[in-house]
Amino acid sequence: MTNRLALTLTFAAACADEGRATETSPATTTLPGSTSTSASTGVDTSSTTTPTTTASSTTTESTTADPTTTTEALTSSSSSTCAGPDCDMCQDGETRCTGDVSELCKAGLWLEYERCDPEQGLSCGAEGVCEGPCAAAKLGQSYIGCDFYPTVTSQHDDYNKDPHLFAVTIANTTAAPATVTITRGDADVAMAIVEPGSVEAVTLPWVTELSEGVGPSALVVDGAYRLRSDQPVTVYQYNPFAATVSNDASLLIPVNAWGQRIVVASSTEAFDFPGFYTVVAAHDLTTVTLTPSATGKAVLAGGGVMADGTGQLVLDRGDVLQVLTDSGDLTGTLIEADRPVQVIGGSKCLFAPIDLFACDHGEESIFPVETLARTYVIIPPAQYPDGLQENPQVVRVIASEANTTLTFTPDQPVAKLLAKVGDFVELPSDTAKFVVNADKRVLVSQFMASAGSHPAMLLAVTPEQWRTDYLVHAPPSWEVNFVDIVAAQGTTVMVDGAAIPALITIPGTTYAYAHVKLSNLGDGNHRITGSDRVGVSIYGLQTAGSYWYPGGLDLTPIPPG
Numbered sequence: 001m002t003n004r005l006a007l008t009l010t011f012a013a014a015c016a017d018e019g020r021a022t023e024t025s026p027a028t029t030t031l032p033g034s035t036s037t038s039a040s041t042g043v044d045t046s047s048t049t050t051p052t053t054t055a056s057s058t059t060t061e062s063t064t065a066d067p068t069t070t071t072e073a074l075t076s077s078s079s080s081t082c083a084g085p086d087c088d089m090c091q092d093g094e095t096r097c098t099g100d101v102s103e104l105c106k107a108g109l110w111l112e113y114e115r116c117d118p119e120q121g122l123s124c125g126a127e128g129v130c131e132g133p134c135a136a137a138k139l140g141q142s143y144i145g146c147d148f149y150p151t152v153t154s155q156h157d158d159y160n161k162d163p164h165l166f167a168v169t170i171a172n173t174t175a176a177p178a179t180v181t182i183t184r185g186d187a188d189v190a191m192a193i194v195e196p197g198s199v200e201a202v203t204l205p206w207v208t209e210l211s212e213g214v215g216p217s218a219l220v221v222d223g224a225y226r227l228r229s230d231q232p233v234t235v236y237q238y239n240p241f242a243a244t245v246s247n248d249a250s251l252l253i254p255v256n257a258w259g260q261r262i263v264v265a266s267s268t269e270a271f272d273f274p275g276f277y278t279v280v281a282a283h284d285l286t287t288v289t290l291t292p293s294a295t296g297k298a299v300l301a302g303g304g305v306m307a308d309g310t311g312q313l314v315l316d317r318g319d320v321l322q323v324l325t326d327s328g329d330l331t332g333t334l335i336e337a338d339r340p341v342q343v344i345g346g347s348k349c350l351f352a353p354i355d356l357f358a359c360d361h362g363e364e365s366i367f368p369v370e371t372l373a374r375t376y377v378i379i380p381p382a383q384y385p386d387g388l389q390e391n392p393q394v395v396r397v398i399a400s401e402a403n404t405t406l407t408f409t410p411d412q413p414v415a416k417l418l419a420k421v422g423d424f425v426e427l428p429s430d431t432a433k434f435v436v437n438a439d440k441r442v443l444v445s446q447f448m449a450s451a452g453s454h455p456a457m458l459l460a461v462t463p464e465q466w467r468t469d470y471l472v473h474a475p476p477s478w479e480v481n482f483v484d485i486v487a488a489q490g491t492t493v494m495v496d497g498a499a500i501p502a503l504i505t506i507p508g509t510t511y512a513y514a515h516v517k518l519s520n521l522g523d524g525n526h527r528i529t530g531s532d533r534v535g536v537s538i539y540g541l542q543t544a545g546s547y548w549y550p551g552g553l554d555l556t557p558i559p560p561g
Contacts, residue, residue: 001368045056049095050556065210089106090105090109090110091106092105092106095127095129096128097116097125100124101337102115102129103115115130116130116132119370120132120147120230121134121229121230122134131175132230133146133232134230134232135176139254141256141257141371141554141556141557143251143252143254143443143553143555144233144254144552145232145234146230146256147226147228147254147537148226148235148254149255149280149282150182150235151210151223151224151225151342151344152204152206152207152210152239153278153346153363154213154214154274154324154348155211155361156246156348156359158246159361160206160212160240164241165203165204165240166204166206166211166234166237166238167202167204167237168225168227168237169197169200169201169238169473170194170199170235171235171236171472171525172197172199172229172231173196173469174196175367177194179192179193179230179231180194180202180227180228180233180234181227181229182202182227182228183225183228184222184224185221187203188263189204189225194229198525199523199524209223211239212318213230214300214324214505215274215300216301216328217300217305217323217446218322219302219304219313220320221318222318222319226317231511234251234552236250236251236472236473237252238475242475243478243545245545246361246454247361247540247547248346248350248364248547248549250344250363250365251365251550253342253367255282257555258282258337258341258368259357259368260340260341261334261335261369262343263333263334263366263443264277264296264331264333264335264366265331265368265443265445266325266329266330266345266346266347267347267350267447268328268351268354269328269347270354271351271359273347274300275325275330275346275347275348276346277330278322278345279294279321279323279341281317281337282318282341283316283340283342284317284341286315287337288335289337290311290312290315290333290334290335291310291336291422292308292333292422293330293334293423294420294422295328295332296325296328296329298326298327299324299326300324300325302444303321303322307326314542316395331422332421332422344363344365344366345364346361346363349361350362350455351450352393352394352448358454358455360544360545360546362447363457364457364458364549365459367555369443369461370557370558371557372441372442372461373441373463373464373559374462375435375436375462375463376461377460377513378395378434378435378436378444379484379486380430381448381482381484381515381537381548382482382517383451384480384542385480385541390431390515393429393446393447393449394447395446396424396425396446397418397424397425397427397436397438398418398424398442399418399440399442401421401441402418402419403417403440403561404438404442405417405438405439405440406418406436406437406438408435408436408437409435409437409509410432410434414426414427418442433506433513435509441558441560444458445457445458445460446458446460446548448539448548454546455546456546458537460535461536466487466533466534466535466553468531468533468534469529470536470551471525471526471527472525472526472527472536473525474526474538474540476521476523478541479540479541479542479543480517481518481524482539482541483495483516483526483538483551484513484536484537485500485516485534486541487512487513487533488501488511488537489505489512491532493529493531494529496519500514500516549560
C-alpha cells in the first residue's frame with residue numbers, strides 16, 4: 001500500500017482518558033485525503049478522498065493517544081515497535097473503528113484519534129473515522145464547535161442568586177436544526193433545539209461554590225456544565241443574563257480549539273473584590289501547572305494552589321479550579337497543561353480605573369498562546385446612553401514571551417519593553433484609538449471605564465483571526481446595545497442586512513472602525529458581514545451595568561515571532 005494520510009492530529013477534540021479492549025476484528029483503512037473548512041462562515045466545505053480498505057485486524061487492546069494538539073504528517077513507513085499477544089501490527093496512517101472510537105495507526109500502534117460522540121451527531125463510519133458535521137477534521141479551529149464547557153465564575157454576592165440567572169446563548173449558522181444537550185457531571189440539565197440561523201438562550205443554575213464569597217481558591221469537582229450539539233454552533237455565557245448592576249459575558253471557546261499554554265488576563269484586586277481565573281478540563285487526569293507572574297504571587301491558597309500562586313494539580317473532565325487573589329493582580333500568570341484546557345479570567349467586581357469607585361463583574365475566555373499574534377487594532381467603546389461620545393477604557397498589553405518590544409501607531413505614553421513572560425503595560429483611561437505591534441505574540445485586554453456606565457472586560461482579536469460573517473446575540477433587556485467594528489480601510493460592512501456608513505480611519509494606519517447601535521425591537525439576534533474580514537465586539541449599556549464580548553474569531557495557530 002503506497003498511499004498514506006497527511007493528517008492534522010487534533011486530539012483536543014475528544015480524546016478518551018484510558019485505553020479500551022476491542023472485542024471484534026474491525027476493518028482498517030488508509031486515508032490519503034484531506035479536508036478544509038471555510039475560514040469565514042460556519043458552513044463546512046470539507047472533502048475527503050475515498051480511502052483504501054485493508055485486511056481486518058485481530059482482537060487487540062488500543063493505546064490512548066497523547067491528546068495534545070499537534071500537526072504531523074504521517075509517512076508511508078511502518079514501525080515494528082509493537083509485538084506480542086496484546087499488539088496488532090498496523091501500518092502508519094491506517095484507521096479503524098472500535099465501537100464508537102476512531103483509531104489511528106502511528107508507529108505501528110493503534111492510538112485513539114477521536115471518540116465519535118452520539119450527542120455530537122457522530123458515528124464511526126466505514127472509513128474508520130468519525131462521520132458527521134461535528135467531526136474534528138471538519139470543524140477546524142475557530143469559535144464554532146460542538147462541545148463547550150459553560151462555567152460560572154465569581155460574581156458580586158448581590159447578583160449571583162435569584163432573581164438573577166446565569167445563562168448561555170447558542171447561535172446556529174448551519175442549514176440544519178441543532179439539538180443541544182447540557183449536562184453537569186452525570187446529570188442531565190437542559191436540552192434545546194436551535195433552528196437554522198437563530199439563537200436560543202438557556203438559563204442554568206448557579207454553581208454557588210464558584211459564584212459566591214471571596215475565597216479561598218478551590219477545585220470544584222464537576223463544577224462546569226458541558227454543552228454538546230449535533231451541529232456546529234457558537235456559544236456565549238452571561239453572568240448574569242438580564243440587565244442589572246453587575247454583569248458581563250464571555251465568548252466560549254469550543255474544546256476543539258482549547259490550548260495547553262495560556263497567559264491570564266485578569267484585574268487588580270480592589271476593595272476586597274478579588275481578581276480570578278478558572279481552569280476547566282475536558283479530559284480526565286489533566287495535569288495543570290501554575291506559574292505566577294510578578295503581580296500574581298499573592299493568592300488565597302486552596303484547591304492545591306499555594307499562597308504564592310504556584311501549584312501543580314490534576315483535574316478530571318468537568319472539574320473547575322478557581323484561583324482568587326489575596327492582593328495584587330493575576331494578570332500574566334502562565335497556565336500550562338498536558339492536555340488542552342479552558343481558562344476564564346476576570347474579577348468578582350471590576351474597577352476601571354482602579355481609583356474610580358464603581359464596579360461591575362468582568363470575565364472573558366482567554367485565547368491560547370498559540371493563537372495570539374503581534375498586531376491588534378484598539379478602539380474605545382461608545383458611551384451610554386446614545387453613543388454620540390466614546391467611553392474611556394483602560395488597555396493592557398501582556399507578554400506571552402520574554403523580551404517583547406512594542407510599538408504603537410499613533411504612539412502611546414507607556415513602556416515599550418516587556419522583559420518577562422506575563423509582564424504587561426497598562427495604558428491609562430482614555431479614548432485613544434491605535435494599532436499596537438509587537439515583535440512577539442501578545443495578549444491585549446480592554447476594560448470599559450466607569451463613565452457613562454459600569455466597567456466591563458474584553459479581549460482584543462488580532463486581524464489575523466477576524467472573519468467575514470458573525471451571528472451574535474445582544475439581549476434586548478439592555479437599554480442600549482452596540483456592535484463595534486474594526487476592519488481594513490475600504491471594507492464594506494452589513495449589519496442585519498443594511499450597509500453601515502463608511503468606517504472612520506485611525507490616523508496613521510490602514511485600519512478603520514465604527515460604532516453601530518443595534519435595534520432592541522427584535523429577539524436580540526444580529527448578523528454582521530463584511531466584504532473582507534472584520535473584527536466585531538458586542539456590548540450592552542445602561543446607567544449602572546454593562547457587558548462586553550468578542551463576537552467571534554478564528555483560533556488558528558499562529559507561528560511565534
